[in-house]
Amino acid sequence: MLSAVFDFILPRFCPSCKNKLTLGENCICASCRNAFVYTDEKLLLNEYGRKFSESNIISDFYPLLVFEKSSSLQEIIHQIKYQKKFLLAVELGRMLGKTLSAKKPNWGIDLTIPVPLHSLKKAERGYNQSFYIAKGIRQVVNFPVSQSILKRKRYTESQTKKNLAERAENMTEAFSVRHADKIKGYNILLVDDVITTGATIKECGKILKASGAANIYAASIALAV
Ligand SMILES: [Zn+2]
Structure with missing residues (x-):
């Protein structure tokens, strides 16, 4: 009743x-929501093979949706990244969390780490969208979230106009780990908004493993294929 009154006075769009x-x-x-394209087993198996299998760093990954150009999802992700709509990131994080708890209960996650932005980029944008996705996941599955362990030390150029090899090169040693003692033997869930080549996730995973983490998993709202 009250929500109906609020919707009348202050409509939501x-x-x-x-x-x-x-x-x-x-x-x-x-x-x-009905227009969203969900990832399926076959696509995930293929994409895991292409992006992660040879490096042995990412044990498994789960992107919820397929990223398509000019889709409702593209518009939503744009607003999350550039128009401060972080509540949308939380909502999509909740959707991701529900699916993760149903499909990947065996991951045994100890800690969630959102892929960090460089401090300059974070200051420019005002927040890290991946942190809000991780918050949404936490509302469902209760994995603790840390923003203080993984740091982005290089201000990397935008990835969008680069090819596969250039993206990987751009990411080399872009991250560092603080308080390695806090992740010893942990299974870590890396969270990002969109996984494209997987280069960012792999670099994050590499340094976390080198710092003593046990298994690294990755989840994202979308997968660009
Ligand atoms: Zn709509």
Whole structure:
């Protein structure tokens, strides 16, 4: 009743299609949610093989949705990254958390680490979107989240116009670990918004493992194929 009154006085809008949200719709409207393309087993197996299998660093990964150009998801991710819509990141994190707890209960996660932004980029954007995705996951599965262990020490150039080899080179030694004693023997979940080549995730995983973590898993809202 009260929510109906609030919706009348202060209508909420879907960030993607801009239609009014109806009672019971949370952050994203039902029709935009229905347009999401979910990843499936076959795609994940293929993509894991292409991105992670040869390096032996990432034990498994789970991106929730397929990233498609000009989709409702692209608009939503753009707003999360560039228009300070971090509550959307929390909502997508909750969706990801629900699926993770159903599909990957055997990961045995001890700690979640959002892929860090360089402090300059974080200051420029105002927040790290991956931290809010991790917060959404935590609301469902209760994995602790740390932002203080993994640091991005190099201000890397944008990855978007680079090819596979250039992206990997761009990421080399871009991260460092503080308080390695706090991750000894831990299974760590790395969280990112979109996994594209996997180069960022691999670099994060490499330094976490070298610092004593046991197994590294990765989850993201979307997978760019
Ligand atoms: Zn919509």
